[in-house]
Each structure stands twice: as structure tokens, then as C-alpha cells.
Amino acid sequence: MNPRPPELRIRGGRVIDPAEGCDEIRDLWIDAGKVVAAPTDPDVKATRTIDASGMVVMPGGVDMHSHLFGSKVTAARSFLPRQNANPQTAYNPIPSELGLLYLGLGYTTAIDAAIAPLGARQAVLESAELGAIDRAFLVLLANNHYVMDQIRDREPERLKAYVSWMLKSTRAWGVKAVNPGGVERWKQGKGNVSSLDDRVDGFDVTPRSILQSLAETVDDLKLPHPLHVHCNNLGLPGNWSTTLATMKALEGRRAHLTHIQFHSYGGTLDKPTSIRSKVPILAEYVNSHAGLTVDVGQVIFGDTVSMTADGPVGEYLAELTHRPWLSHDIELETGCGVVPIRYEEQSLVHATQWAIGLEWFLSIANPWQIALSTDHPNGGSFLAYPQIIALLMNKELRKDYCKRLPAKLASRSALVDHDREYTLSEIAVVTRAAPARILGLATKGRLSPGADADVTIYQPGSDIERMFARPRYVLFAGKVRIDDGIALAEGGAQPDRGVLMSAATAPDPGALAHIRDWFERSSTIAWRNFPIAEETEEAGE
Amino acid sequence: MLEAEANRTTDLVCLGCGAMCDDIVASFEGERVAAFEPACALGRDWLESGLKVEPIAAMAEGEPTDLTTAVRKARTLIAESPRRLVIGVEDCSIEAVRAIAAFTELTRARLGSLSAEAVARAVASVGQVSGTLGEVKDRSDVIVFWMCDPIATQPRHASRFSIDAVGRFVRNGRSDRRIIVVDRSETETAKRADLALAIPPELELEALAAVRAMVRDCAIDRDRGRAKLGANFDRLGEVAELLKQARHGAWFWSERETESEERVETILRLVRDLNRGRRFLELPLGDGSNSAGARTALSWLRVRRRDDQVDRARQACLTGAFDVSAGDLAQFDLIVAIGDRAVELMRAHRASQGSGKTPRVIAIAPSAVRCGGSFDVAIRTGALGIRSSGSVMRCDGVILPVPACAPAIDPSPAVLIEKLAEDRDP
Numbered sequence: 001m002n003p004r005p006p007e008l009r010i011r012g013g014r015v016i017d018p019a020e021g022c023d024e025i026r027d028l029w030i031d032a033g034k035v036v037a038a039p040t041d042p043d044v045k046a047t048r049t050i051d052a053s054g055m056v057v058m059p060g061g062v063d064m065h066s067h068l069f070g071s072k073v074t075a076a077r078s079f080l081p082r083q084n085a086n087p088q089t090a091y092n093p094i095p096s097e098l099g100l101l102y103l104g105l106g107y108t109t110a111i112d113a114a115i116a117p118l119g120a121r122q123a124v125l126e127s128a129e130l131g132a133i134d135r136a137f138l139v140l141l142a143n144n145h146y147v148m149d150q151i152r153d154r155e156p157e158r159l160k161a162y163v164s165w166m167l168k169s170t171r172a173w174g175v176k177a178v179n180p181g182g183v184e185r186w187k188q189g190k191g192n193v194s195s196l197d198d199r200v201d202g203f204d205v206t207p208r209s210i211l212q213s214l215a216e217t218v219d220d221l222k223l224p225h226p227l228h229v230h231c232n233n234l235g236l237p238g239n240w241s242t243t244l245a246t247m248k249a250l251e252g253r254r255a256h257l258t259h260i261q262f263h264s265y266g267g268t269l270d271k272p273t274s275i276r277s278k279v280p281i282l283a284e285y286v287n288s289h290a291g292l293t294v295d296v297g298q299v300i301f302g303d304t305v306s307m308t309a310d311g312p313v314g315e316y317l318a319e320l321t322h323r324p325w326l327s328h329d330i331e332l333e334t335g336c337g338v339v340p341i342r343y344e345e346q347s348l349v350h351a352t353q354w355a356i357g358l359e360w361f362l363s364i365a366n367p368w369q370i371a372l373s374t375d376h377p378n379g380g381s382f383l384a385y386p387q388i389i390a391l392l393m394n395k396e397l398r399k400d401y402c403k404r405l406p407a408k409l410a411s412r413s414a415l416v417d418h419d420r421e422y423t424l425s426e427i428a429v430v431t432r433a434a435p436a437r438i439l440g441l442a443t444k445g446r447l448s449p450g451a452d453a454d455v456t457i458y459q460p461g462s463d464i465e466r467m468f469a470r471p472r473y474v475l476f477a478g479k480v481r482i483d484d485g486i487a488l489a490e491g492g493a494q495p496d497r498g499v500l501m502s503a504a505t506a507p508d509p510g511a512l513a514h515i516r517d518w519f520e521r522s523s524t525i526a527w528r529n530f531p532i533a534e535e536t537e538e539a540g541e
Numbered sequence: 542m543l544e545a546e547a548n549r550t551t552d553l554v555c556l557g558c559g560a561m562c563d564d565i566v567a568s569f570e571g572e573r574v575a576a577f578e579p580a581c582a583l584g585r586d587w588l589e590s591g592l593k594v595e596p597i598a599a600m601a602e603g604e605p606t607d608l609t610t611a612v613r614k615a616r617t618l619i620a621e622s623p624r625r626l627v628i629g630v631e632d633c634s635i636e637a638v639r640a641i642a643a644f645t646e647l648t649r650a651r652l653g654s655l656s657a658e659a660v661a662r663a664v665a666s667v668g669q670v671s672g673t674l675g676e677v678k679d680r681s682d683v684i685v686f687w688m689c690d691p692i693a694t695q696p697r698h699a700s701r702f703s704i705d706a707v708g709r710f711v712r713n714g715r716s717d718r719r720i721i722v723v724d725r726s727e728t729e730t731a732k733r734a735d736l737a738l739a740i741p742p743e744l745e746l747e748a749l750a751a752v753r754a755m756v757r758d759c760a761i762d763r764d765r766g767r768a769k770l771g772a773n774f775d776r777l778g779e780v781a782e783l784l785k786q787a788r789h790g791a792w793f794w795s796e797r798e799t800e801s802e803e804r805v806e807t808i809l810r811l812v813r814d815l816n817r818g819r820r821f822l823e824l825p826l827g828d829g830s831n832s833a834g835a836r837t838a839l840s841w842l843r844v845r846r847r848d849d850q851v852d853r854a855r856q857a858c859l860t861g862a863f864d865v866s867a868g869d870l871a872q873f874d875l876i877v878a879i880g881d882r883a884v885e886l887m888r889a890h891r892a893s894q895g896s897g898k899t900p901r902v903i904a905i906a907p908s909a910v911r912c913g914g915s916f917d918v919a920i921r922t923g924a925l926g927i928r929s930s931g932s933v934m935r936c937d938g939v940i941l942p943v944p945a946c947a948p949a950i951d952p953s954p955a956v957l958i959e960k961l962a963e964d965r966d967p
Contacts, residue, residue, distance in 0.1 A: 071938055074840050079665055096843045118673065121940040125635060125932065126841045145709065187680070188710070189788055189819040202710065315816070324668035325813065328938065329822060331675025338668075522709070524675040524702060526552045526563045529941055 006031040006039065006046045007478060013052030013457060016425055017059065018433040019446035023425050028057060030453040033477040037449045050480075052457050055472060058428045059445050060108030060454030061385075064435035065228075065258050065295045066376040068112040068135065069095055070123040071328065072307045076338045076377075079326045080305055083340065091305045091377040099131035099498070103481050105385060106456035106471040108498075109436070109444050112137040113176055113228060113258065113375075114309045116330040117144070118525070120170035124532050127500055132476045134444075134452075136501040138228050139170050140309050140334045142177030142210050143184040146518055148203040151213045156220075161511030163217050169531040171502040173439070174225035175218050176258075178309040180210035182232050183335045192312040193232055196245050207232050208249050215253040223503055224440020226254030226293075234259075234313050237267030240278035247285050247292060256438055259297025259375040261357040272320065273349055277356045277413040283363035286370075293438045294364070295371040298357035298388050299350065300380025303342045307378065311335025332522055343380065348412065351405040353379075355413035361392050362418040367429040371438060385431070386468035392422040393464050427468075441501070453478035548575075550946040554933075556926045557587030559827030560695040560702070561935050567946065581696045587829070591907065591924030594950055599920045600913030608920065608952070612960050615903045615918045619961060622875030622901060625650035629883030629906075630839070631832040634931020634943065637955040638835050641879070642842040644962045651873075652844070655882055660796055660825070661836065663805035670812050672822040673937040674701075676791075679708035680820070683787035685721045685780075687808070688745065689795035689826045692729035698826075703791070704733055710789070719783050723748065736783060738776050744769065746804060748777055753811040755781035790821040827936025830882070831925075834934030870900060877903045877961075879954055884909050884916075891915045905957055922951050929953040 008030040016023050029036045029046065067073055077084055077092040084090040093101060102110055110130075115123045115137040127135050141147050141163065150159040163175060181200040182193040188201060196208040215227040231246045233239035243263040247255075257263070264282055267274030286292050306317055311327060314337010318325030326338040343350040357379070364370040372389075376382040391398050395418070402409065402416055410416060422430075436445025443452045457473040474482035476498070481488055519527050549568040554561060565584060568576045572592045577585040599611035606614075619625060627650050630641055645652060677684065684703050691698035699705050707714045715733075722734040731737035740748045747769050754761050755778055766774040784790060792812050797804075808823060815821035827833065870876060870890060878887045884906040891902070892915070902916040907928075913919035923929035923945065930945045931953070952960070 069841070071837075074837050078661065078836075078840050079668065081665055094841055094843060118939055121932070121942070122837070122934075122938075125838075125940070129841060129843075187676070187789075187820055318668075324666070325670065326664070326668045327670045327672075327816075329672030329676045329820070331673045331679060522675075522679075524673070524678060525939060525941060528552050529554070529563050533942075 005044055006036055007048065009046035009049045010052045010057060010455065010457065011049055013055045013057035015057045015447060016428045017447040018425055018429045019437070020448050022447070028447060028455065030455070030475070030478045033453055035447050035449055035451045035453050050457070050473060054460070056424060056458040056460050057447070058106075058456050058458070059432045059436070059447050059451070060456050060474070060476065061106050062432045062435040062439070062441065062445050063102070063107055063110040063373065063376070063382055064371050064439050065113045065297070065373040066110050066382060067114065067307055067378070068098060068110055068130070069126040070112060070115050070137070071119045072114070072309070072336045072338060074122070074126070075326055075328065075336070076305050076307050079324070079338055080340055083303060083305070091303075091381065095126055095129035096131055099129075099133050100487050101383060102133050103131075103474050103476065103487065104485065105383065105469065106458070106474050107133065107382070108454035108456075108474070108476045109134045109441065111135065111173065111439065114138065114140055114178060115170070115172065116140050116309065116334045116336070117166060117170055118330050118333065120172065121532050124171055124500065130498060132481050132498055134454075134498040134501060136173035136439075138174045138176035138225075139166060139172035140178055141166065141175050142180035142214060143182075143334050145203075145332045145522060146515065147214070148181070148184070148200065148205045148210065149518075151209050152204045156213070156217065157508070158511055158514060159213060160217050160220055161508040162515055163214075164221055164505040165507035165512065165515055167223070167503045167505045168507055171500060171532050173501055173503050174223055174228055175214060176228045176230065177211060177214055178230040178334065179232050179234065179312070180207040180214075181205060182207065183309065183311050186312040186315075187329055187335060195242065196232065196249060211246060211249055212253070215250050215255055219253055221505065223505075225438065226256050228256050228258055230258050230310060231263045234262050234308070234310055235265075235316070236269055237265050237272060237275045238269050239263055239265050240282060243282055244285060247282070247289070250292070251289070254291050256293045256295070258295050259373065259378065260294040260360055261297045261299065261353060261379065262375070264356050264360070275349055275352050275412070277352065277359055279356055279359040279363050280414070283360065287365045290366075290369070293369045293371070293434070294360065295373040295435070296357050296360050297373055297375035297379045298384075299343050299353040300374060300384040300387070301343045301345050301350065301354065302380065303340070304377045304380050305338060306341050307336070307338045309334045309336055311337050313337060314339055317341065331524060345404055346406060348406045348408050351409045352412040354405075355402070355409060355415040358391060358398065359413060359415050359418065361422070361430070362415075362420045367426045368434045368437065370430055371435040372430045386465045389422075389427055389431070389468050390465040393427065395419050395421050553588075553946050554926050554941055554943045555581070555584040555587060556829045556933065556943070557581070557584040558695045558829050559936055560698050561829070561933065561941060562697055562701065563941050569947070579697065583696055588927060591927035592947055594928070595908070595910045595921050597910045597913070597921065598951060599918070600910050600916070601918050603914040611918050611920050612957070615920070615961055618875055618901055618903060618917055619648055624873045625875045625877065626653045626870070626873040626900075627651070627877045627879065628653035628655060628886070629879035630835045631655050631830045632880030632882055633831060633835060633954055634925055634929075634933060635831070635834050635838045635940070636931045637879070637953065637958065638838040639842060640955040640958040640962075642839065642844045644958050645844060647962045650877065652839070655886070659800035659802040660805050663802050663809055666802070667806050667809050668813065669809055670816055670822060671824055671937070673939055674824070674935070676822060677824070678702050678706040678711070680710050680789040681791040681822075682711060682717055683719045683721070683783055683790040685723070685784070685790070685792045686730050686734075687723050687792060687794040688725070689793055690724060690728040690730045691793065691826060692733060695826065699733070703793070721780055721783060723780070736776070736779055738773055738780070740770075740773055746807060748773065749804070749807045749811060751777050752781050752784070753807065753814060756784055756811065756814055784815055784821075785818075787815075787819050787821065789819060790815060792821065792823045793826050794823070795826045825936050831933040833936055833938065834932070834940065837934060837938075873900045875901050875903070877905065879905045879958075881906045881908045884912070888912045888915050905954055920957060922954050922957060923949050931955065
């Protein structure tokens with residue numbers, strides 16, 4: 001008896017799969033949710049064939065730094081209902097709409113980059129509503145009391161056990177460090193830290209010691225994703241020196257610096273309007289250190305909302321803009337700030353931020369070290385990715401755009417001097433292959449046999465923005481979910497839903513008694529109520 | 542069900558009040574509570590009443606019936622009634638809220654609120670500076686109880702979170718803290734205060750405004766203030782001074798049944814002002830309901846709202862706001878009342894309506910059959926945390942898993958709602 005034929009053949013497309021060094025016209029075969037090798041028998045026919053002749057076939061997009069669910073997102077949604085009323089322009093769509101919007105854009109994996117340990121249960125329940133995209137989240141640990149205690153006490157094994165236990169308990173994928181030590185200092189009413197060597201009272205640690213210890217712990221545990229770092233002094237003029245110091249402090253360890261655009265500012269602190277680009281010096285450092293990666297946090301002009309675990313940044317923005325401020329401190333770990341914001345083309349500060357983001361893309365020699373992000377929704381919506389891609393692929397478009405911006409921008413950023421234009425292959429790197437590799441998602445961002453059959457098929461054209469805004473087909477787990485902009489109904493014949501991906505860690509059982517003793521003294525919830533069981537997500541569904 | 546040694550449970554989550562203590566050890570024999578530790582009269586009453594099971598599982602048209610018949614009858618009522626309202630979502634687990642959201646999508650039922658909407662509107666208007674209860678325990682050296690009395694209403698609030706709680710930066714508990722109580726009269730909490738004031742309710746807004754002005758160092762017409770607030774004006778000056786001396790502060794308050802947006806906004810603005818120079822958080826005291834969890838879950842679920850204006854309906858959805866007040870029942874011909882509070886509301890409504898049977902009522906609650914004669918269909922469910930499980934949110938946004946501590950006898954509200962929605966076309 002003949003074996004069952006593969007479910008799907010995507011025929012004759014230009015397959016761009018940078019992870020395999022592939023950019024060629026060929027077929028792609030799919031079965032049981034995975035990419036499979038082409039049948040050796042040339043007479044084998046797939047159950048279904050998609051004719052992709054003249055089209056571009058890429059792995060599904062991977063958004064490695066976004067804000068998708070959890071308490072900050074629901075708070076922002078409730079806080080700004082008017083701005084979120086239209087799902088096409090909402091900053092914080094409800095999860096079921098968010099999932100569809102990602103799919104419609106050709107993205108099949110998205111990561112929420114900031115979940116507080118105590119907020120993980122909500123994140124797991126809420127993320128179940130995302131529908132047919134895979135997701136994961138990073139747990140916040142750089143202002144965590146137990147973490148800082150162990151760093152002070154020079155107890156690396158305990159720290160390792162705690163990080164391992166935390167990932168397992170919260171079902172997180174990786175570790176995020178937000179403004180290390182700075183949030184704790186601010187919550188003590190003593191203001192933010194300003195340098196890597198400021199001390200955090202009550203813990204006798206510094207941002208430097210937190211960063212180094214956490215990065216080392218993440219490496220020791222061999223977690224798939226390196227420490228995900230939101231540097232100190234986000235958004236402040238002159239913060240580039242802190243960013244460079246952070247890079248140097250992490251030398252020799254794996255690290256990913258996120259929304260790097262917000263950390264690349266020259267200028268002086270007493271004059272917020274003085275910001276200017278310091279990308280060249282920072283990019284030069286990244287270019288010479290292969291272990292460092294970044295995502296951009298590109299700013300997009302228009303209304304959006306800032307949401308961050310960096311509590312002091314929320315307060316700074318609220319005071320600067322005189323806008324309503326939503327702030328929520330979370331015990332033993334972190335803060336949260338939500339402030340509406342509008343990026344205006346005629347603002348020199350905002351135009352400089354916009355230019356700095358693009359400068360980063362054009363200054364990094366190896367595209368595998370940089371990922372596309374808007375830090376959704378902080379810099380703007382992920383729905384603007386096609387617009388950014390178009391700007392990266394066309395220098396004339398960039399130069400034309402700059403003419404709309406304040407003339408003084410030329411003295412703040414060297415963007416117009418960049419003639420580089422991204423190729424389609426480089427776009428495939430920064431939108432899927434590189435973020436998947438940086439995250440350590442072995443079956444994402446690639447189309448080799450064994451990879452998840454998350455595939456986006458584009459109809460090329462002269463209008464690059466349109467090409468990327470409206471993929472011809474989007475497949476998730478081997479099923480066509482978007483066909484010419486139309487979402488196929490969930491359930492019925494295509495019941496697949498995405499999964500929450502978690503790091504598989506095995507905490508040292510010998511260290512649990514110490515963690516438990518601390519937890520029971522410190523937390524306002526019981527020890528047994530902290531870990532999230534696997535059934536929780538199913539309950540959410 | 543929890544780890545149970547015979548009838549002993551550990552880490553029971555008590556929903557007897559807004560503290561939602563999740564560290565309770567209890568044992569019971571049948572429907573009698575033998576032990577409840579740490580001791581708490583409110584919690585013990587809650588467990589004891591939740592353990593009691595009404596002898597009848599369901600009633601239809603005043604007569605006892607089996608569950609299957611009751612569900613069938615309820616489905617018929619839903620099919621026959623074009624204008625449907627669901628109330629009591631605030632008393633349901635997050636899992637049940639999800640089932641209710643799906644039910645409203647399928648049946649085009651509307652959602653009625655048991656509580657005021659003023660808080661959500663005020664937060665959307667001015668923002669909110671808040672935190673989890675552990676922040677207060679760990680840091681707050683000044684705590685204000687504004688028009689709330691946790692010693693009476695949440696017996697373990699003081700020891701777990703506030704007045705007496707020992708935290709990392711408040712190592713000596715009570716002696717490291719200054720406690721301020723402002724209420725309508727002397728309360729149990731006021732007896733534990735360093736500074737306590739009694740303010741008549743009609744002067745509350747005036748008092749809040751005075752404190753806010755003093756905290757902001759605004760020029761104040763003191764004669765006018767004294768004329769309005771009497772001797773309390775100067776005491777409020779002492780309050781303002783204590784607030785300004787705080788290293789870290791917390792402001793607890795209770796939402797009123799008939800809340801005004803202006804009152805809530807004034808509190809939110811005052812606490813934001815207090816953040817200049819120190820950290821200061823505002824926290825609603827909460828009750829034993831899942832009001833915060835229901836509102837939050839509704840804001841992430843797909844719930845289409847019925848409103849002539851699409852944008853307004855979307856906004857209501859995103860804030861977790863409800864369609865109508867539960868007091869506004871006349872426009873509906875069927876009410877699905879879930880939970881004891883909603884059932885009691887409908888019982889009182891029915892009693893006030895005399896023999897009139899409009900709107901018709903499907904009651905789903907532990908106590909539903911107790912007054913089942915008043916309703917068209919009444920179905921008994923297990924009390925959440927006792928004979929049914931789910932997740933609830935504390936008033937500070939922390940979600941707790943709530944397991945059942947006694948054997949389940951009835952389907953949970955979530956399962957029942959799913960049954961009611963079965964076989965219906967979208």
C-alpha cells in the first residue's frame with residue numbers, strides 16, 4: 001500500500017530561507033504541520049498544491065519583542081478605550097484580534113517581552129485567546145528581591161536554581177532585565193539609577209552586578225535565549241554612554257539588547273530636546289562583538305501608548321507630556337507604567353528617534369545581529385512593519401520621507417548619508433530568521449525539513465509596503481489561515497491553535513527549601529499558588 | 542480538590558472577604574467546620590455556609606426537578622426570550638466569565654453589572670497609581686484608610702498586608718507605620734489609628750479637595766475651609782503633613798454602591814500628586830467577589846456589546862464595562878442570574894413586583910433553589926472555592942487559583958453556562 005501523500009506542496013515559488021542559505025525557485029512540501037523533504041518519487045502528488053510561481057516564499061514572521069497580553073496590556077486597553085475602539089488602528093487589540101492581525105501580516109510567532117512573575121497567571125490565561133499563532137513570554141527578574149539578595153550574598157548556585165524554578169513556575173521562555181536595580185530604587189522613593197554603578201539600597205547591588213550575574217546565570221543554564229536587556233536610562237538624552245557601558249559589562253556573555261533605538265541618544269539630561277544619534281559608536285561595538293544582538297524599537301509617527309515595566313520611565317513620560325498616567329507596582333519584582341503618547345513628524349525629538357531606529361538597521365553589518373521591532377506598541381504598532389521594510393529597501397524613499405521632517409534633523413542623525421538598501425533575503429533575516437535564532441526557537445524562522453510549517457507567501461510588486469502588508473497566503477502549522485487577506489474560519493476543518501512555548505528547565509530540588517522559605521516570608525500569596533499548571537492555559541481556552 | 546487528609550485541607554483560598562487569604566488550613570465534618578486556621582470568623586462562616594448543600598438540585602416552575610430537565614427548560618426560555626440579560630458575572634470565576642462571554646455571543650444576551658461603573662470611567666479619564674498588596678506590606682510607612690474599615694470587614698488585612706504586616710523595609714510592622722483613618726464615624730480601624738477623623742458623607746469631597754490642596758501647597762482660604770469643615774479642617778492639615786512625610790504611602794478606600802466619578806477622580810488625582818517626592822499607591826479595599834477579575838477578563842475576551850454606536854460598544858468592551866445596570870431590569874424579558882448576590886437581587890425584584898412574572902428568571906447559584914419558587918428555573922451550583930474551582934483576581938490584580946476543598950456535587954457555573962449555550966446557532 002502506498003504511504004499517505006504529503007498534505008501540501010507549494011510549487012515553484014522563490015523560497016527565501018536564510019537559515020539554510022537558500023534563495024532559489026523550488027517546491028516546498030508540508031505534512032502534519034512540518035516542512036518535509038521532497039518525496040523521492042517524482043510521481044507523488046500532494047493532497048493540495050498551491051501554485052506559488054512568481055511569488056516569494058518565506059518562513060512565517062517572528063516578532064521577538066512585543067507586548068501582547070498580561071496586566072499592562074489589559075490595563076492599557078481599559079485605560080484608553082477610545083483609542084483602542086477600532087481594531088485596525090488599536091494599540092492594544094484584544095488577543096483574538098491581535099492574533100489575526102499578526103497572521104494577516106505574515107507573522108506566526110510573537111513574544112511578549114515583559115511579564116511580571118506574579119502576573120504570569122493572567123498572561124497564560126489571556127494568551128490562550130491569541131488563536132493560531134505561537135507565543136511565548138519573558139519573565140522580569142532584574143529588580144527581583146531574591147535575585148538581588150543572592151547576588152549580594154555571592155550565591156550563584158542559588159541564583160541559578162531560582163531562575164530555573166521561576167521559568168518553570170511561570171512557564172516563561174526566557175529572562176528579561178528591565179532597568180536593572182533602577183525600578184527597585186525608584187519604588188523606594190529614591191529616584192532612578194543613573195549609572196551602572198549606582199547602589200540599590202537594601203540590597204547592596206548595582207545595575208552592573210545584576211546584569212552580569214543574570215547574564216552568567218542564563219548562560220550557565222543554557223537557556224535558549226540570552227539575557228534580554230532593557231538598559232538603564234531608557235529614553236533619556238545622553239543615555240548612549242550607559243548603553244555602551246552595558247555592552248562592555250556584558251562582554252564575554254551572550255546578551256540581547258532590546259529596543260536599542262530608545263537607548264542610543266546623545267544630548268544632555270537637562271535639555272530633553274537635545275537628543276541626537278549616537279548610533280555609529282554603539283553599532284561599531286555591536287559589529288565587533290558577534291555575541292551581541294539587538295532589536296530596534298522603531299518609532300512610527302502617530303498616536304500610540306507607552307507601556308513598560310520600567311516604572312520610572314512611565315512617570316518621566318507622564319510628567320513630561322502632562323498626560324494621564326497608569327502605574328502599577330508589583331511586589332518583589334517590578335513596576336509598570338502606561339502613558340499615551342503621540343510621535344509627531346514636526347517634532348525634532350520624535351523625528352530624531354525615528355531616524356535613529358533606521359540608522360541602526362543600516363549600520364549593522366551582519367543582519368543576523370538585528371531584528372525588526374517597534375516594541376509594539378511603544379514605538380508604534382507592529383502593523384507598521386511593511387512601512388519600515390519599504391524604507392529599508394529603498395534609499396530614495398527614505399530621503400523623500402526625510403524631506404517631510406524638520407530640517408535640523410540632518411544635524412542630529414546621519415540617516416540621509418546611508419545608501420544601503422536591504423535585499424529581500426536580508427529582510428527575511430531581520431523579520432524571521434534572526435529573531436528565531438536569537439530566541440533559540442529551533443523550528444521557527446526556517447523552512448528546512450523538520451521546521452514548523454509556518455509559511456508566508458508574498459506576491460512581489462513594485463509597492464514593497466503593499467507586498468508585505470498583504471501576503472497572498474499565510475500558513476500556520478501547515479494549514480492555510482490567510483488566503484488573499486481573508487482569514488479562514490477557526491475551528492471546523494482547521495482547528496489548530498498556537499501554543500505557549502516555555503523553556504524546559506529542571507530546578508535543583510536541593511535549592512527549593514531556601515527559595516520556599518524566602519517566598520513564604522515575602523510573598524502575599526501561598527507557595528503552592530504560585531506555579532502555573534499546564535492545564536491553566538487549557539482552562540483559559 | 543486540595544490535598545485532603547480525610548476532611549482537612551491546606552492552603553484553602555478563602556473568598557469570605559476581599560483579603561482572599563490563600564493560606565487557610567481547615568477541617569470539617571460533613572457540613573460542620575471543625576477548624577479554621579488562622580482564626581477568622583468571616584472565613585469560617587463563609588466555609589460553613591458554602592459546605593451546606595441545598596437538598597434539591599434544580600427546580601422548574603416552582604417544582605423540584607432533575608438537572609437535565611432544568612437545563613432543557615432553561616434552553617427553551619432562552620430561545621423564547623429575545624431580550625436577555627446576564628447578571629452576576631462579578632461573582633463568577635474567570636473560567637465562568639469566559640463561558641458567559643461565549644454565551645452572550647451566541648445568544649446576543651447583554652451583560653448587567655452588580656456594581657457601579659464610576660471607577661472604570663474615572664481610571665480611563667485620569668489614570669491610576671496603584672500596586673499589589675505586597676508593596677504595602679514591604680514598604681508603606683504611612684497608610685490611609687479612607688472611608689473603609691478593614692478591621693471589621695477584612696479581619697486579616699492588617700496582619701497580612703497593612704497595619705501590622707512586617708515587610709522588608711518595615712521590619713517592625715505597626716511601630717514603623719503611621720496610620721490615618723478618615724471615615725463617617727469612629728470605626729474598628731480608627732481605634733488602631735495614629736490620626737482618626739470622622740467626616741460626614743456630604744463633606745467628603747470637600748475634605749478630599751482640602752487635603753489635595755494642602756499636599757500641593759496651594760494657597761488655601763482657611764476661613765472658608767473652617768467654615769465648611771469645622772475643626773476637621775485643621776485635622777486634615779495634620780493628615781496632609783503626615784502624607785508629605787511619608788517615605789512610601791498607601792491609600793485604601795472602598796467603592797460605594799452608588800459611586801460618583803468625581804469622588805473617584807479626586808482620590809486618583811490626589812494619590813498621583815502624592816507621588817511627587819515619594820512613592821504613594823492607591824488600592825481599593827475590595828470585597829470577596831471576583832469583580833476585578835471579571836472586568837479584566839471581559840476586557841480580553843471577545844464580547845460584542847449592544848450599542849447603537851459601534852465605537853462606544855467597543856470601548857465598553859475594552860474597559861470590561863457592562864451594558865446596563867442590574868437595577869434596570871424592565872427592558873428585559875429574561876434574566877440569567879448567576880451567583881448568590883444576583884439571585885438575591887432577583888428574589889427581591891420578584892417580591893417587589895407581586896405576582897407579575899416579568900422578566901422571567903433563570904437562577905444559577907448555590908442558593909438558587911432555596912427561593913426556587915420565585916424563579917422559572919433554578920439550578921444549584923457548588924460554591925466557588927468550596928465545591929467548585931476556578932481562578933479569581935484579588936483587588937490588587939493578582940490572580941489566584943481557587944481549588945475546591947470539598948467534593949463537587951453539582952456542575953460548576955462555567956459548565957452549566959456551556960450547557961445552556963449548546964446546540965445554539967451563532
